[in-house]
Every structure is written in C-alpha cells, then in structure tokens.
Amino acid sequence: MNRSFILKGNIFHTPEPDRLAVRxxxxxxxxxGVCRGVFDIIPERYGVLPVIDCGDKMILPGxxxxxxxxxxxAYRGTGMDYELIEWLDNIAFPEEALYADADYALRAYTQxxxxxxxxxxxxxAIFGTVHAASTLILMDRMENSGLVSYxxxxxMDRDAPPALIEDPAEGVGxxxxxxxEESERRGYRHTKPIIxxxxxxxCTDALMEALGEIRAEYDLPVQSHLSENPIEIExxxxxxxxxxxxxxxxxxxxxxxxxxxxxxxxxxxxxxxxVERMKRNGVWVAHCPSSNMxxxxxxxxxxxxxxxxxRIGLGTDVAGGTSESMFRAVTDAIQxxxxxxxxxxxDAKPLTFPEALYLATKGGGSFFGKVGSFEEGYxxxxxxxxxxxxxxxxxxxxxxxxxxxFYLGLDRDGLVMKFxxxxxxx
Amino acid sequence: MNRSFILKGNIFHTPEPDRLAVRxxxxxxxxxGVCRGVFDIIPERYGVLPVIDCGDKMILPGxxxxxxxxxxxAYRGTGMDYELIEWLDNIAFPEEALYADADYALRAYTQxxxxxxxxxxxxxAIFGTVHAASTLILMDRMENSGLVSYxxxxxMDRDAPPALIEDPAEGVGxxxxxxxEESERRGYRHTKPIIxxxxxxxCTDALMEALGEIRAEYDLPVQSHLSENPIEIExxxxxxxxxxxxxxxxxxxxxxxxxxxxxxxxxxxxxxxxVERMKRNGVWVAHCPSSNMxxxxxxxxxxxxxxxxxRIGLGTDVAGGTSESMFRAVTDAIQxxxxxxxxxxxDAKPLTFPEALYLATKGGGSFFGKVGSFEEGYxxxxxxxxxxxxxxxxxxxxxxxxxxxFYLGLDRDGLVMKFxxxxxxx
Numbered sequence: 001m002n003r004s005f006i007l008k009g010n011i012f013h014t015p016e017p018d019r020l021a022v023r024x025x026x027x028x029x030x031x032x033g034v035c036r037g038v039f040d041i042i043p044e045r046y047g048v049l050p051v052i053d054c055g056d057k058m059i060l061p062g063x064x065x066x067x068x069x070x071x072x073x074a075y076r077g078t079g080m081d082y083e084l085i086e087w088l089d090n091i092a093f094p095e096e097a098l099y100a101d102a103d104y105a106l107r108a109y110t111q112x113x114x115x116x117x118x119x120x121x122x123x124x125a126i127f128g129t130v131h132a133a134s135t136l137i138l139m140d141r142m143e144n145s146g147l148v149s150y151x152x153x154x155x156m157d158r159d160a161p162p163a164l165i166e167d168p169a170e171g172v173g174x175x176x177x178x179x180x181e182e183s184e185r186r187g188y189r190h191t192k193p194i195i196x197x198x199x200x201x202x203c204t205d206a207l208m209e210a211l212g213e214i215r216a217e218y219d220l221p222v223q224s225h226l227s228e229n230p231i232e233i234e235x236x237x238x239x240x241x242x243x244x245x246x247x248x249x250x251x252x253x254x255x256x257x258x259x260x261x262x263x264x265x266x267x268x269x270x271x272x273x274x275v276e277r278m279k280r281n282g283v284w285v286a287h288c289p290s291s292n293m294x295x296x297x298x299x300x301x302x303x304x305x306x307x308x309x310x311r312i313g314l315g316t317d318v319a320g321g322t323s324e325s326m327f328r329a330v331t332d333a334i335q336x337x338x339x340x341x342x343x344x345x346x347d348a349k350p351l352t353f354p355e356a357l358y359l360a361t362k363g364g365g366s367f368f369g370k371v372g373s374f375e376e377g378y379x380x381x382x383x384x385x386x387x388x389x390x391x392x393x394x395x396x397x398x399x400x401x402x403x404x405x406f407y408l409g410l411d412r413d414g415l416v417m418k419f420x421x422x423x424x425x426x
Numbered sequence: 427m428n429r430s431f432i433l434k435g436n437i438f439h440t441p442e443p444d445r446l447a448v449r450x451x452x453x454x455x456x457x458x459g460v461c462r463g464v465f466d467i468i469p470e471r472y473g474v475l476p477v478i479d480c481g482d483k484m485i486l487p488g489x490x491x492x493x494x495x496x497x498x499x500a501y502r503g504t505g506m507d508y509e510l511i512e513w514l515d516n517i518a519f520p521e522e523a524l525y526a527d528a529d530y531a532l533r534a535y536t537q538x539x540x541x542x543x544x545x546x547x548x549x550x551a552i553f554g555t556v557h558a559a560s561t562l563i564l565m566d567r568m569e570n571s572g573l574v575s576y577x578x579x580x581x582m583d584r585d586a587p588p589a590l591i592e593d594p595a596e597g598v599g600x601x602x603x604x605x606x607e608e609s610e611r612r613g614y615r616h617t618k619p620i621i622x623x624x625x626x627x628x629c630t631d632a633l634m635e636a637l638g639e640i641r642a643e644y645d646l647p648v649q650s651h652l653s654e655n656p657i658e659i660e661x662x663x664x665x666x667x668x669x670x671x672x673x674x675x676x677x678x679x680x681x682x683x684x685x686x687x688x689x690x691x692x693x694x695x696x697x698x699x700x701v702e703r704m705k706r707n708g709v710w711v712a713h714c715p716s717s718n719m720x721x722x723x724x725x726x727x728x729x730x731x732x733x734x735x736x737r738i739g740l741g742t743d744v745a746g747g748t749s750e751s752m753f754r755a756v757t758d759a760i761q762x763x764x765x766x767x768x769x770x771x772x773d774a775k776p777l778t779f780p781e782a783l784y785l786a787t788k789g790g791g792s793f794f795g796k797v798g799s800f801e802e803g804y805x806x807x808x809x810x811x812x813x814x815x816x817x818x819x820x821x822x823x824x825x826x827x828x829x830x831x832f833y834l835g836l837d838r839d840g841l842v843m844k845f846x847x848x849x850x851x852x
Contacts, residue, residue: 074818077833078826080760081778098820108819296764296776322757322833331748334506336765338722343769350722352507392500393534394524400504407503407748409835 003033003422006046007382009054010398011038013061013374014362017306020354021374022399027051028059030380033422037376054384054417058402060357061372062122062381062420063326064364066286067223067265067315069127070138070151071096071105073112076319084229084295092319096129096154097163105134106141113141120326120411122381122420123148123368125223125263125286125315127196130154130164132179139183143191146418146425148368148381152196152223153179157207160198166207173210180218190420192220199225200236200249212253215260221367222255223286226264226274229297233269247274247283257281263367265315268292268300275308284311284367287359289332291320299340302333303348306355313364314356327411330356353403384417385410429459429848432472433808435480436824437464439487439800440788443732446780447800448825453477454485456806459848463802480810480843484828486783487798488548488807488846489752490790492712493649493691493741495553496564496577497522497531499538502745510655510721518745522555522580523589531560532567539567546752546837548807548846549574549794551649551689551712551741553622556580556590558605565609569617572844572851574794574807578622578649579605583633586624592633599636606644616846618646625651626662626675638679641686647793648681649712652690652700655723659695673700673709683707689793691741694718694726701734710737710793713785715758717746725766728759729774732781739790740782753837756782779829810843811836 007030011023021038029036029046036046072092079091099105116124126142126149128135135153142149153176157166166175176195183193195215197203203211215222227233227246236246243249247270250256256264256277263284270278278285287300305312314329315321321329330353337351351359365372371379387405396404405414418425433456437449447464455462455472462472498518505517525531542550552568552575554561561579568575579602583592592601602621609619621641623629629637641648653659653672662672669675673696676682682690682703689710696704704711713726731738740755741747747755756779763777777785791798797805813831822830831840844851 074820075822075826075830077830078822080757080829080833081776104819111817111819290761293761293764296768298768299765322830331506335716335719338719339725339762339765339769342722342724343765350507391537393530393537394500396501396504400501403506404501404503404748407506412838 004031004049006030006042006049006051007054007059007384008051009057009059009384011059011374012402014354014358015373015375017355017358018352020357020399024398028374028382030419030422033380035374035376035378035380038374057416058385058387058398058405060383060385060402061361061374062383062418063120063360064313064368064372065121065124065316065326066263066284066313066364066367067288068124068318068324070109070112071099071129072319073115073324074108077322080294080322084297085231087295093161093164097161099129099131099134100163102133102137105131105137109138109141113145115324116142116147117145117425119324120383120415121147121324122418123365123371125150125194125367126152127223128153130156130166132175135179136182139186139188139191143188146420146423148190148420150192150194150221150223152194155197155207155211156202157204159201172206173214176211176214180214180220195220195222195255197224197255199232200246201232201239208253208255212255216254221261223263224250224255224265226267227269228266229295230269245271245274247277251277251281257283261367265317266292266297266300267305268298275305275310279308279310282311284313286315287312287333288315288317288321289336290322290329291317293336294322295320299336299344301340301345301348302337302351311363311366312359313367314360325409325411326360327406327409330360330406333359353406380419380422382419383415386414386416389413430457430475432456432468432475432477433480433485433810434477435483435485435810437485437800438828440780440784441799441801443781443784444778446783446825450824454800454808456845456848459806461800461802461804461806464800483842484811484813484824484831486809486811486828487787487800488809488844489546489786490739490794490798491547491550491742491752492689492710492739492790492793493714494550494744494750496535496538497525497555498745499541499750500534503748506720506748510723511657513721519587519590523587525555525557525560526589528559528563531557531563535564535567539571541750542568542573543571543851544841545750546809546841547573547750548844549791549797551576551620551793552578553649554579556582556592558601561605562608565612565614565617569614572846572849574616574846576618576620576647576649578620580622580624581633581637582624582628583630585627598632599640602637602640606640606646621646621648621681623650623681625658626672627658627665634679634681638681642680647687649689650676650681650691652693653695654692655721656695671697671700673703677703677707683709687793691743692718692723692726694724701731701736705734705736708737710739712741713738713759714741714743714747715762716748716755717743719762720748721746725762725770727766727771727774728763728777737789737792738785739793740786751835751837752786753832753835756786756832759785779832806845806848808845809841812840812842815839
C-alpha cells in the first residue's frame with residue numbers, strides 16, 4: 001500500500017487547544033504514513049507524490065475514542081431510564097454474559113467493528129468482556145477494521161453475576177496472561193492488548209495485585225473507570241478503606257500511570273488529591289459527556305482539568321453513551337460544559353468548538369503517541385468529509401461548515417475517505 | 427385522497443405521560459383522517475378498510491414541534507460558541523435581515539420545508555422573520571410540505587438592527603394585519619397565521635398593544651419566548667417595570683393565554699408567580715433542551731411543570747437547537763433532566779422515555795387540538811419507522827427498539843411513511 005501522498009482540500013487541525021488552524025484549498029503531506037505538515041503550495045521535495053484532490057471537501061485529523069465498550073454496542077440506546085448500578089445489573093451484565101459464546105461474540109463484534117470502520121474514529125481504547133477467547137475475536141475484528149486500537153479483556157472477580165466472575169482455579173490473572181500472549185502470537189499490526197480491571201468494585205486486591213504484576217511484566221497500558229458516580233465512589237471507600245481516594249486504589253497496585261500509559265474514564269467527581277495524583281502520574285482522563293448524562297452521573301469539570309494541565313481526551317463510552325460517533329462526543333462535551341458553567345462553576349468557561357475538537361484529536365491522540373494533528377511528525381490519521389448534501393441558501397464560511405458538520409452529525413453519511421497511519425481504510 | 431385505512435405493525439403511543447402503550451402486530455384505524463383506536467383484531471365495522479401491512483416496522487404518532495425558527499435553519503450548527511445576546515447580534519439577526527429579499531426567502535424556505543417534510547414532525551409552530559411577504563412564502567412552502575403548522579410573521583420594533591425593525595409609517599401592526607388577511611385569502615388548508623412578538627425586549631408597548639388587539643380581532647393563537655436567560659429576564663425587568671414578572675408583560679396586552687392558545691418557548695427560569703399565571707391562563711410551555719444547552723441558558727424544570735399540571739410540549743428551536751429532529755429533542759429532554767436532577771433538585775425525578783415521548787406527541791399536540799395519540803377521536807398523525815438497518819446480534823424487544831430508534835436518531839433514515847390528518851405525506 002502506498003503510504004506517501006498528498007491530500008488537497010480545506011484542511012483543519014488543532015495544534016493547540018484554543019487554536020483551530022484552517023487552511024482553505026491547501027495540501028497536507030503524508031510520507032510513509034507520517035504527516036509532513038500543511039502547505040499552501042506543495043514543497044519541491046514532495047513534488048513527486050501523488051495528489052488526491054478532494055475539491056471543496058474538508059480534511060481533518062481522525063478522531064480518537066478513549067473509551068468504548070464493544071460488547072455494549074448491541075444494545076446501545078436502550079435501557080436509558082436506569083442509573084449506573086441498576087443499568088449494570090439489568091442491561092450491561094446480562095448482555096456481557098452472552099459473550100461466553102464465541103459464535104455470539106463473532107456476530108456481535110463483527111457488527112461493532114464494521115461500524116467502527118465506517119465511523120470517524122481512527123484510534124480507540126476498547127473494553128471487551130471477561131472472556132479471553134471472545135476478546136481475541138474482538139481483536140481479530142478490530143485488526144480487520146483498519147483502526148489502531150487497544151483492546152482489553154475485562155477483569156472482574158467480585159460483585160457481578162457468577163457468569164462474569166473470573167475463575168481463579170488456574171491462578172489469579174492466568175486468563176489475562178493467556179490473552180496477552182495469544183494476542184502477541186497473532187502478530188497484529190494495529191491491535192494491542194491493554195490491562196483492563198473493570199473498576200475497583202469488581203476487582204479484589206488479589207486480582208488487582210496480579211494485574212499490576214502482569215502490567216509491569218508485559219509493559220502494557222491500562223484502562224479503567226474512575227470516580228464516575230457518588231454511589232460508586234462511596235462503595236470504593238468501603239471496599240478499599242486503606243486507599244486515600246478512588247484513584248489511589250489503582251495506584252497502590254501500579255495501575256495508575258507512572259510510566260505506563262493509563263486512561264481513566266469519566267473522572268466526574270475527582271477531588272483535588274486525585275487530580276493531583278493523576279497529574280503527577282501522567283494519567284489520561286477519558287471524558288464521556290453523553291454517558292455521564294445518560295447514566296445521570298453528572299458533568300466532569302473538564303475546564304478545571306485542562307487548566308491544571310491534565311491529559312484529556314474524549315470517549316463515546318458506548319453504551320453508557322448511545323452512539324459511537326465522536327462528532328457527537330465533541331458537541332456533547334461542549335453542551336455539558338455550558339451547563340457546568342451555568343450551574344456549577346461560573347469560572348469554568350464553557351468549552352469552545354476548537355477546544356472540544358482538540359480533545360477528540362490531539363488530546364486523546366497523545367495516548368497513542370504523536371497522533372491527532374497535521375503537524376510535522378504526527379501519524380497520518382485523516383478524514384475527508386463531504387458536506388455538500390447539506391444545502392444552504394448561501395455559501396457558509398468553511399470554518400462554519402466544519403462546526404456544522406459536527407453539530408449535524410455528518411460523520412454518519414458524509415465521510416468519503418479515512419486514513420490511519422497513512423493507510424486508506426476507505 | 428383516501429383518508430380511511432388501517433395500519434398494521436408494532437404500535438406505540440402514550441395516552442398518559444407515564445404510560446407507553448405497546449401493541450405488537452396490531453392495527454390502528456384511521457377513518458376520514460381521525461383515529462379510531464388500536465386493535466389486536468380489526469373490528470367488524472372497519473372490515474372494509476384497506477390494510478397497509480407494515481410488517482415488523484414501528485408505528486407511532488407524529489411529532490409536534492412547538493418552537494422552531496425557519497429562517498435560522500440555514501445556519502443551524504454554526505456559531506454555537508456564542509451566548510444568547512451575542513448569538514442574536516452576530517448570527518441570528520444578520521441572517522434574518524436577508525429575508526427582506528423574496529428570492530432568498532424562497533430558496534431558504536424551500537430547503538427548510540423539504541426537511542420538515544422528511545422529518546418526524548407532523549405539526550409545528552414556526553417563526554418567520556419580520557418580513558410579511560417572505561413569511562407568506564414560508565407559509566406557501568409549509569402548506570406544500572404536508573405538515574400542519576402555525577406560521578408567524580415576527581414582530582420587533584426596538585433593540586434590533588435597523589433592517590429588522592418594523593416601519594410604523596403605515597400604522598403599528600399594519601403589516602401584521604396584511605400578513606394575516608393575505609394568508610387567509612390564500613385559503614391554506616394546513617397552515618395558519620399566529621401572532622408572534624419576538625420577545626418582550628424587541629417590542630415596545632405600542633406594538634404589544636396593537637398585537638393584543640389584532641389577536642383578539644382575528645382570534646389567533648400566540649407564540650413567543652419567555653424567561654430563557656437571566657440577562658434577558660433582567661432586561662425585561664428594566665424595560666417593563668410595571669410588569670410583575672416577564673410573563674405578565676405579555677399578559678397585560680392579552681398575549682398570554684386566557685382563551686387564546688399561547689405557547690411560550692423555554693421557561694427556564696419561570697418563578698412560581700409566573701408558573702401560577704401560566705397555569706391559570708392555560709399557557710403552553712415549549713421546552714427546548716438542546717437550545718437551552720447550546721446558548722448556555724440552563725435546564726427548564728420540566729418535572730416541576732409536569733407536577734403542577736402545566737401544558738408542555740417540546741421544541742427543537744432551530745437554530746438555538748441544531749437539529750430539526752424531534753427524536754433528538756426527546757432524548758435531549760431526558761438527558762438534561764438527569765443533570766437537573768443530579769445538580770439542581772434531587773426531588774425532580776429525571777424524565778423517562780415514555781414521559782419525553784408524551785411531551786413530543788400528546789403534550790405538544792394539545793396545542794393543535796386532539797393530536798398526538800392513537801386514542802379514539804384523535805387526528806390521525808402517524809409515522810412508520812423501519813429500524814432494520816440497525817442490525818443486532820440478537821433480536822431486541824420491540825419496546826427497546828423504539829427507545830433505540832430515538833437515541834440513534836433513526837428518524838434521519840428510517841422513516842418510511844408519514845401521515846398527517848390521515849393524509850399520506852410520503
């Protein structure tokens with residue numbers, strides 16, 4: 001596959017959170033899968049590269065989804081009248097139990113991966129279920145999707161239906177080791193395992209300890225949930241009384257940054273000591289605004305996190321979130337930040353569109369390395385978006401067209417090309 | 427056109443706010459455009475009517491949009507980083523000024539009406555601009571769309587750009603009289619005028635008084651904005667010091683219920699005296715959750731209004747809201763009610779899906795008469811929805827399929843038939 005070419009069109013990216021760079025009728029250069037920058041006129045040294053002329057279409061970096069549950073995709077948009085714990089018991093856990101069946105997993109994960117392929121997402125951090133074999137099926141499907149992803153076999157050994165509790169007969173964490181080694185044997189190019197304790201209430205100390213050891217041994221990243229809901233936080237306080245705060249219950253076992261890439265979903269209620277620890281340890285926040293509304297958790301103080309210099313990206317959190325659309329996640333993040341400003345903290349200025357776009361691209365992209373921008377040296381993840389089906393009585397400025405594409409969810413029908421690491425997905 | 431027939435399929439409606447009636451593989455009877463009820467077996471007296479078999483598809487009442495601005499449709503989803511007053515000055519007013527040009531109006535309103543036709547909305551209360559001639563073009567387009575609608579020539583004579591200020595040269599309210607009489611001369615079947623002061627800050631007492639007289643003379647309904655934003659409310663207090671509260675500034679001129687159907691958009695900050703007056707006067711609330719987030723207004727206390735027995739429906743409020751989708755308005759209403767519960771009033775139980783669906787159908791429908799339900803005697807407004815493109819690894823219960831259709835916005839691609847007053851729109 002030719003990973004050296006030039007895209008020509010209206011080019012957008014967010015090198016900094018508060019700066020949307022807009023270049024009309026410009027060129028973005030991809031060389032061996034790496035971005036060489038945006039140019040009005042093609043530099044002589046790239047003169048030999050083929051040019052894909054996208055006309056008046058829009059070209060932007062691929063979206064990075066830092067938190068999504070693949071086995072929940074099948075029932076997204078249902079059961080939304082429940083709160084978190086009820087929702088887990090009535091909807092999420094019964095469905096996840098079905099993934100003990102590899103046939104079911106193959107059918108469901110194929111549907112999931114097909115939609116991820118068609119989506120605006122180019123990179124994702126994905127939860128599977130406790131089932132190692134089924135989660136390998138998910139990895140197969142994701143490898144085929146063209147996305148780059150981290151995929152986690154979920155770990156739970158308490159406070160869940162028996163069918164979802166790990167069997168410690170073969171040793172605590174044994175199936176996670178098998179999952180990791182098997183996934184490495186398969187030699188995936190785009191798909192890597194990630195250590196995935198579901199969340200503290202689901203994991204005994206013994207399991208957490210084993211996961212910490214496995215993480216260190218295989219040098220893997222970590223994903224989990226953190227401080228999503230007041231009831232959950234109180235539960236953690238009771239379950240792990242020695243922990244200074246929720247995040248400390250991960251940190252005690254080496255599962256909270258400090259050299260390993262760690263992403264924690266939600267962080268709606270992280271108090272200052274937890275925020276301080278996340279900052280010190282370099283933990284990423286996956287802000288999931290849609291899910292936090294649907295499960296009535298609240299609104300994460302993203303402005304405060306940004307001001308404190310935390311690493312933040314966005315997550316769709318299907319199926320707490322109902323849609324895999326990262327365009328929707330961008331506008332949801334803006335909308336809830338406005339309510340946060342209005343009702344909770346008048347000093348917390350609402351997110352702007354450029355800021356939310358930054359979170360969805362370069363912010364979350366940093367979890368994967370130099371990802372999410374068209375600056376020189378970044379991985380070439382790109383979308384080409386055609387908004388011409390949305391007619392207007394007069395032409396809109398190109399900056400407004402981009403914003404509109406997000407608010408109207410044009411990722412659903414308007415994506416005409418997608419590239420990951422310079423490889424064309426469609 | 428044959429307005430007597432039977433639809434067969436999975437039938438849903440909400441006869442009461444807390445009850446979603448679900449009848450699988452049932453029949454809903456339309457006789458001369460009027461609903462005769464839902465039946466498992468077709469009653470003998472309707473045995474001669476043709477049956478349209480919708481198979482496994484879903485059949486539900488049409489959606490009622492109680493608040494939408496037609497001239498703002500062209501730039502929906504843009505300029506969303508502004509707050510209300512900035513947004514009016516920078517986005518809304520400059521665009522509305524273009525509707526002085528009838529060619530522009532025809533082009534823009536044709537696009538608007540085409541989308542309304544394709545949408546899930548069967549009835550709507552619509553704002554035009556101050557321009558009487560252009561607003562008649564909007565009425566023409568709406569009459570062709572198949573929807574039933576009220577369309578208002580907007581009234582403003584202060585605090586707006588000169589191009590949008592009414593010229594009192596021919597007498598205050600003269601162009602509104604002409605608009606009403608001309609629209610009546612055209613003999614529209616589905617499209618009626620509605621008295622539309624933009625909002626108190628835009629209308630002098632002289633104009634309000636004239637509108638009150640015109641309203642009484644022609645016996646017309648009224649639409650406007652109310653208590654959307656703290657700054658706006660303070661402005662009204664200064665502009666109309668004699669008014670006991672914002673709504674009283676309409677009521678003093680006979681523009682606030684009391685016999686005339688009146689719908690007020692937003693009501694985010696209506697204090698108890700205003701709520702009491704709305705209740706007493708029978709004023710409808712158009713709850714516009716998306717707009718209230720986008721313009722950072724807040725969240726209306728819908729649960730309290732419902733508990734107090736106010737009349738409430740939903741509005742998309744394009745382009746404060748970004749989408750004309752009433753499916754989206756339903757899920758937005760649920761989502762913001764969860765944040766309201768979480769942060770503002772733990773006694774205000776979040777809206778359930780049936781409740782929000784009720785608001786979007788029978789709640790708002792009552793503004794148009796017996797509308798928004800499949801009960802006997804209601805106008806036959808119906809949608810047939812095909813969700814088969816959203817595959818799942820196992821069949822979902824039909825109740826979950828309906829909820830999912832709303833959360834995934836399947837009104838965009840999944841509507842296969844639409845009926846208004848028993849007439850098939852598509």
